[in-house]
Amino acid sequence: MMKILPSYAVVDSLKQHADQASAATIQSYQAETGRTERMATTAAGLTLDFSRHLISEQGLNELIKLAEQAGVEAKRTAMFAGEKINKSEGRAVLHTALRHMGDRLVMVDGEDVMPAVRDTLSRISSLCDTVHAGQWTGWSGKPVKHIVNIGIGGSYLGIKTALDGLRPYQRKDLQAHYVVNVDPADLAKTLAVIDPETTLFIICSKSFTTMETRVNAEAAKAWMLEQGMPEADSARHFIAVSNNIAKATAFGIAEENILPLWDWVGGRYSLWSAIGVMIPLMTSFAIFKRLLIGAFEMDEHFQNAPLEDNMPVIMGLLGIWYSNFFEAQSHAVLSYASDLDAFPGHLQQMDMESNGKRVTADGQPVDWQTGPVIWGGVGTNGQHAYHQLLHQGTRLIPVDIVAALESHNPVAEHQDWLFAHALAQAQALAYGCQEDQIRAEMAEKGASQAEIDMLAPQKVIPGNKPVSLLIMDKLEPETLGALIALYEHKVFVQGAIWELNSYDQFGVELGKVLGDQIFEQLTADSAVNEADAGLNQWLQRYRQKHHRA
Numbered sequence: 001m002m003k004i005l006p007s008y009a010v011v012d013s014l015k016q017h018a019d020q021a022s023a024a025t026i027q028s029y030q031a032e033t034g035r036t037e038r039m040a041t042t043a044a045g046l047t048l049d050f051s052r053h054l055i056s057e058q059g060l061n062e063l064i065k066l067a068e069q070a071g072v073e074a075k076r077t078a079m080f081a082g083e084k085i086n087k088s089e090g091r092a093v094l095h096t097a098l099r100h101m102g103d104r105l106v107m108v109d110g111e112d113v114m115p116a117v118r119d120t121l122s123r124i125s126s127l128c129d130t131v132h133a134g135q136w137t138g139w140s141g142k143p144v145k146h147i148v149n150i151g152i153g154g155s156y157l158g159i160k161t162a163l164d165g166l167r168p169y170q171r172k173d174l175q176a177h178y179v180v181n182v183d184p185a186d187l188a189k190t191l192a193v194i195d196p197e198t199t200l201f202i203i204c205s206k207s208f209t210t211m212e213t214r215v216n217a218e219a220a221k222a223w224m225l226e227q228g229m230p231e232a233d234s235a236r237h238f239i240a241v242s243n244n245i246a247k248a249t250a251f252g253i254a255e256e257n258i259l260p261l262w263d264w265v266g267g268r269y270s271l272w273s274a275i276g277v278m279i280p281l282m283t284s285f286a287i288f289k290r291l292l293i294g295a296f297e298m299d300e301h302f303q304n305a306p307l308e309d310n311m312p313v314i315m316g317l318l319g320i321w322y323s324n325f326f327e328a329q330s331h332a333v334l335s336y337a338s339d340l341d342a343f344p345g346h347l348q349q350m351d352m353e354s355n356g357k358r359v360t361a362d363g364q365p366v367d368w369q370t371g372p373v374i375w376g377g378v379g380t381n382g383q384h385a386y387h388q389l390l391h392q393g394t395r396l397i398p399v400d401i402v403a404a405l406e407s408h409n410p411v412a413e414h415q416d417w418l419f420a421h422a423l424a425q426a427q428a429l430a431y432g433c434q435e436d437q438i439r440a441e442m443a444e445k446g447a448s449q450a451e452i453d454m455l456a457p458q459k460v461i462p463g464n465k466p467v468s469l470l471i472m473d474k475l476e477p478e479t480l481g482a483l484i485a486l487y488e489h490k491v492f493v494q495g496a497i498w499e500l501n502s503y504d505q506f507g508v509e510l511g512k513v514l515g516d517q518i519f520e521q522l523t524a525d526s527a528v529n530e531a532d533a534g535l536n537q538w539l540q541r542y543r544q545k546h547h548r549a
């Protein structure tokens with residue numbers, strides 16, 4: 001049998017609390033005096049209401065001890081100080097430096113990284129000025145109208161999330177496009193709608209070795225040449241963001257058109273770096289700055305707030321409570337703000353690539369559960385789809401409901417309905433609707449006893465489904481920045497308690513190696529005979545389809 005968690009002293013006591021909680025209800029905990037005030041915290045424009053959780057106040061106090069005993073505070077200090085906490089790759093983890101607004105030095109290997117960060121920000125700012133002034137022109141002298149980001153994973157998901165979250169701030173004179181997948185359909189759909197003379201491609205890849213991005217970038221360049229772009233003018237249409245300047249130059253990007261990032265920025269934490277250059281290009285540099293400021297405010301809160309009021313710490317601990325003590329397999333993030341529609345996708349990479357691990361940072365196999373499956377979508381859409389399972393399914397799925405008090409689009413009563421439903425879901429999940437009440441209501445409406453006996457059990461919503469409400473005044477650049485940073489730090493807290501290195505991703509490598517090998521087999525000039533029969537049948541079928549030997 002697996003252990004619950006690493007050997008922290010407080011685990012036994014937490015187990016007792018969890019056993020008690022299993023026999024209790026969220027409703028019963030609401031009787032605790034002062035619970036609503038105690039179980040809420042506000043930071044950087046976000047309020048977390050965590051009163052609808054299956055935990056008593058005492059249980060929560062014990063959970064705080066878990067963070068203390070796991071050394072979360074010391075680990076946090078080490079991360080912000082630039083220590084090489086990504087041990088397997090020998091790297092610091094300093095996405096927080098990218099949004100640092102103070103005058104503190106941030107040292108890596110004896111060197112302050114802040115001048116390079118500020119220099120890159122000022123290059124981004126000048127690039128935006130040139131493009132926005134219509135002074136960045138293509139080969140025929142026309143100003144840029146289309147910006148195409150070619151990138152995948154961390155070089156796409158965060159950018160898309162931020163830019164969609166900033167929809168009200170997006171420029172009308174520029175159109176954003178993304179080419180992500182190696183599926184030729186992805187490139188084709190973009191090439192079908194852009195105008196080559198007014199298109200700027202951003203080849204966005206920290207490593208500049210990612211197959212999808214390389215193949216798409218090469219195809220985009222070939223298409224531009226076909227469309228009439230003189231080779232000598234390719235610098236007017238292609239810029240790059242990369243940590244691998246040599247590879248980007250070898251691809252043919254002029255050195256002055258390459259924006260850097262550094263090995264201490266993980267891909268899934270890189271939207272704050274030049275990787276996110278599409279964000280200010282499609283809005284303005286001032287808006288991008290506001291996004292960074294919001295994230296910085298969350299960084300400050302995470303570093304300075306006491307653990308019991310510390311939003312990322314509380315969210316991390318509650319996640320562990322259900323994953324490790326209640327065997328919850330997944331966690332849903334439901335945004336009651338359509339502009340956050342891409343957020344769950346970004347969170348999937350941020351969380352699952354960080355904490356989907358089976359060994360500790362020291363390489364010892366873990367004997368406890370680590371990161372859950374993260375999924376989600378936007379409300380109210382989900383209410384007409386998968387909320388059925390949340391309410392009446394057999395699995396325990398803790399939920400975060402993200403909502404804003406005010407909309408950027410004050411149309412009629414939409415926002416009133418939207419917020420009403422965000423709260424309604426929180427109430428329904430936590431408290432449900434019990435059988436005696438349903439029976440009484442049916443009887444009152446004149447249902448027969450037989451009807452009541454058959455239907456009442458089917459209508460029961462048991463409730464007791466934990467919900468965090470995460471409420472902001474309005475989805476502004478600052479609150480969006482704070483929201484994304486909040487989840488980054490939540491992931492950190494959980495990784496720290498599970499003793500993981502949240503900043504490497506060796507699990508994705510095997511697929512790349514096999515993909516290269518199988519690509520060779522699919523495309524070889526001479527006949528292929530693969531020993532693995534299961535694989536061989538598909539190699540042969542694919543090769544036949546493409547008339548290969």
Ligand SMILES: O=P(O)(O)OC[C@H]1O[C@H](O)[C@H](O)[C@@H](O)[C@@H]1O
Nearest residue numbers: 153154155205206207210267508
């Ligand atoms: O930015 P790139 O180097 O092209 O990487 C893009 C993505 O691919 C990799 O396989 C990693 O799993 C991701 O963490 C990364 O964000």
